[in-house]
Every structure is written in C-alpha cells, then in structure tokens.
Amino acid sequence: MTVVVWITEGTWPACVDAARAHAPQDAEILLLHVSGQEVSGVAHGAFAGLLGRGRRERDPGNRVEALAAASARHLLDDAAERLGRPCARLERTGRTEHEVLTAADGADLLVLARDGDRTRLGPHSLGPATRFVVDHAPCPVLLVWPEPAPGTDTLPPPPHHHP
Template sequence: MSVIVWITEGTWPACVDAAREHADERELVLLHVTDDAVPEAAHGAFAGLLGRGHRERDPGTRLEDLSRTAAEDLLAEAERRLDRPARRLALHGRAEHQVVRAAQGADLLICARDGDRAHLGPRSLGPATRFVVDHAPCPVLLVWPDTAPGLGSLPPPPHHPGP
C-alpha cells in the first residue's frame, strides 16, 4: 500500500515533512494535479477570435507547456526535500476529483490546509481540500502549512436565545 502526498503550490513543504515523519517504509506517491481550465479557455478564445488556421500561435499550447514544466519542477523539488525515492504522479483535471480518485486503495492521504491560516476552524480549508477531506476513500492526515494558530482564534460558541 502507499501514502499519497498531495503537492500544491504554497503548502507542499509541510506535506512532504509530514510524509517523512509518518510514512515509515511505505511507498510514497507525490501527486500534483494541474487544472486545465486556463489553457482550455486560451485555446477557445484563440480559436474563436483570432486563430483560425494558425494553430502554431495558440497561447493555450504555451500555457500547457508552462504548466507541465511547473508541475515537473515542483514534484522534483518535493522529492529532493523528501530525501527518499517516491513515485511522481502528475494528473490533469479538477484537483479535488483527481485527488480522491488517486487516493483509492491508499493507506493514507497527506494534504495541507489551504484556506484561512490565521484561525482554527472550517475556513482553514479551501473548497478543493474540503471536498477531498469529505470524500477521501482512505484516512487523511491534514497538516498546517505553517504553525497552527492558537486556541484564541476559535470562534465564540453560537448564541442561543433563551426560551
């Protein structure tokens, strides 16, 4: 079985550090998901407005190349920080769906909080991470990318009017 480490810009170092601490000798999979929405929008805009017959000037292709290179660089940097061999998995599509699919059969999924980092609570998760936490088919280790906020950041209890 394996440990999946979801690598995202901005939070990946905490996930890699958690993997080094909790993965033991299990296979590690460094997972990065590229959202194809921006290149697809560029392809569509170019084809619809500017580029009929000039595919070589399509900016969507350049964006795809840049995204692929950025993902490869990020996965390589994560593996260097991990300081042990890991399988790299670069997927495309909606991140939350791809992560849940990739976690099928895993022993553990490691991901980081990516929302409000100043307060404890549900807003510390962005929408994609909230989806993954709610739908993951395996245990999830959810880490803070920085030092966790103190208990003083807890919201007050809800006010319940009397009878």
C-alpha cells in the same frame, strides 16, 4: 502501505515533511501534483473565439499547458529531493479534487495541507477543493498546517442560541 502526498504550490514542504515524519520507512510514497484545466481552457477559448480557427501552433493554451507541466515537474522534483527517499511521482490534469480522489483510491493515507484562511482555526482554513477532498477521501487523511497553527484564541465563537 501506500501514502499519497498532494503537492501544491506554497504548501508542499509541510506535506512532504509530514510524510517523512509519519510514513513508515518501507511505505510506498506517491507524490501527486494536479494541474487544473481552467487557465489553459480560458486561453484555448479566447484564441478560438477571438481569432477563429487560426493555426493551432499559435494557440496560447498550448503554451500555458507546457508551462504548467514544467512547473509541476519542478515542484515534484523539489518535493522528491526534500523527501530524501524513493518515491513515485504523478502529474495529473483535470478537475483537481477529482484527480486527487482518484489517485488516493486504494491508498492507506493521503497527506494534504490547509490552503484557505490560515490566520485562525476553523473551517475556512480549507479551500473548496481541499474541503471536497477531506469530505470524500477514500482513505485516512493527514491534514497539516503549512506553517505553525494559530492559537486556540482564534476559534470562532459558539453559535448564539435563542431561549
């Protein structure tokens, strides 16, 4: 059994705990972190647009990419330590939802956390990338709350139907 655990800032402990609780001991666990290209792309673009074709070593996008890679390594290291058993680690860069789906292709389970409005139950508890992954996952998904779930009193009201 292969289990992919999507590691993101702020919600990763709940995902690791869910994998530890639900994945069989002999499961192959892959801890996945995806760095989007949006911030570094803006920095590269600003450098090229405002400063022209200056020296590439001065491009702030390179520094942003290096900082993102270091942050991802730290998150993956912390997640592996919390998991407390052998696992593989994978850092991807690109369009987040596509990278997660690519990594989950062929997996037996994908573990991810709610990342939207976590104050109430409902569809808004998923951010856009997470919603896309849940809707298009090529394998079963274990969707967890990063903290205790809100009560059922937070459910949205039923739609109003006209007679």
